Amino acid sequence: MAEPDASDFLRAAVSPAAWAGQNAWRCLDTAFGNGQQFFAVWDAWCRDEHRPRVLHYVGLCAEPPRFDDFAQGMAQPALRGFVAQLRQQSLDLGAGFHRLSFENGHLLLTLCIGDLSSLLREQRFQADALLLDPDPAMAAPGSRWDLWRVKALARLACRGAVLALRRDTAVLLRPVLQQCGFVMPENRGPEPSAVIRAEFHPAWALKSSRPGAVTPALPVSRCVVVGAGLAGASVAAALARRGWQVLVLDASPSPAQGASSLPAGLVVPHVSVDDCSLSRLSRAGVRLVLQQAQALLLRGQDWDGTGVEQRYPGGNGHAPGTPALWHAQAGWVKPASLVRAWLAQPGVRFQGGCTVAGLQRHHGLWHVLDAAGQSMACAEQVVLANAIGVAPLLAACSAAEPGLDTFARQPTLTKVDGQVSWALHNDSPALALSQLPDFPVNGAGSLLPRVPMPSGPAWLAGATYQPNDEPDPGEQAHHGANLARLARLLPVLAEPLAPMFASGQVQAWRGSRCVSGDRLPLVGPLGTGVDQGLWLCAAMGSRGLTLAALCAEVLAARWGAEPLPVEASLARALAADRGKPSAL
């Protein structure tokens, strides 16, 4: 029998009839290798006019892929184009999950690097197709496909999912596969193919009640999002890419009038000695938002992936003199531009001047109510992405919807005001301009040196944190605090700028962050369950630019039983009900 190649696996795993017209189709490849099978599936997806709206491909590998090997043996120019696109997004692929996005976000590759058992354990989705290692040695007795790993694989299969595997592997694994619920085909043909197609049809009912089990995908329908800042707009765009009709309501007449009206902000990973959840989430978030900025915004005008220098001028647990760190995957983005771009996606509609004062569930639909109790809109799903406005809204409607008052009564969300100081280059002294770095600098405070504004380039320095329970010292005191931070971060710049700060020539932008108890966002269902239709996506804290796109992808993945963009244990750190054993 001839050695099977990627097209044999493709034929066995992908039947055009199975994925035709689906909203999402999810494929798990247990041995990503040099991506041959991924490229074959990508190519088939592009060629099929009845392709699924979103194709998820999850590739598992023990080591980061070596992209130099990828183009070898690629006869078709189209496939070489895919390799080039993949290589472009493949910066900093260490151990862990990495979400790469192609075809305007409709083809999503989740590269998972590490030990097979851990990678399987960290998945939470329902696969439509599973590709087993093409290397027959992997199925030999005592090698990687033992009963426990096949069980872990079966846990990810939806009923009817296809498993494509080598015929010789199937012979070796037949008893284990059958025990786990895979049905093997009878071999009747005269010319048996080298790759066969088993199907997941266990004789027992699949339980979705145990902790960590994946909730079946919600039917794609309508959603109302409350809040048109980074959190709401990113949720709206992520759902619309998956076919949802999304109405975004905001109290303000136009989008991005809350914290997301910040003129420009840093997009940079958080760094910690123990690589804590925030550090890992921030790396995943930076990758996602820079992909979005690249696809939707004008580089140099609305964003730039300049890289960011991280300095340690004492404090934050680092000794003075700690060498600076360079983040190549980082930069700055104008939040309002990104919000507008997300709201402009097909399937999203924005309506301003709508203050949501109540929520009511009636015959399976959520109604969002105005102050007079009139319904402004209704949908099967509602997402509250209205930052600090979440708690008063839930408190107001907890009498009518008792399940909501538990959350409303908790002091979960806090408001932390702050100020950024900024000025046009034209208004700044020449000596200061000569000291501006070419890229943003982050540390104790931050500096964005060159952000294009309507009247010319500007620098921005920030930002202050005003505790909610202390009296506000006023704009000039906040400027003073920002200058003090700048003096530690970039003393050679702070000195020539000091007279500008003293004479009131520096401008102020003020806003309020919405912060949770542990400083991580809250994403998840409110009330009684995932399918009850009321979700929260809030508490972006000081990092809405870095985290909003990630939160939106986590929410959309949980609604669609799709692969998570990060490990399940990491996504749990974002879950609104993260304290409960049932969380994610």
Ligand SMILES: Cc1cc2nc3c(=O)[nH]c(=O)nc-3n(C[C@H](O)[C@H](O)[C@H](O)COP(=O)(O)OP(=O)(O)OC[C@H]3O[C@@H](n4cnc5c(N)ncnc54)[C@H](O)[C@@H]3O)c2cc1C
């Ligand atoms: C000084 C400062 C500096 C910052 N710097 C950075 C930075 O460098 N990088 C970074 O990533 N982040 C930064 N941030 C944080 C960032 O601005 C926020 O995390 C982000 O904008 C939050 O987005 P959001 O959509 O959750 O909230 P918002 O943008 O505040 O949006 C909430 C929306 O909900 C609406 N709303 C509220 N209640 C209702 C209601 N009942 N009905 C209808 N609509 C309602 C509001 O009108 C508002 O438009 C900074 C924040 C501050 C204050």
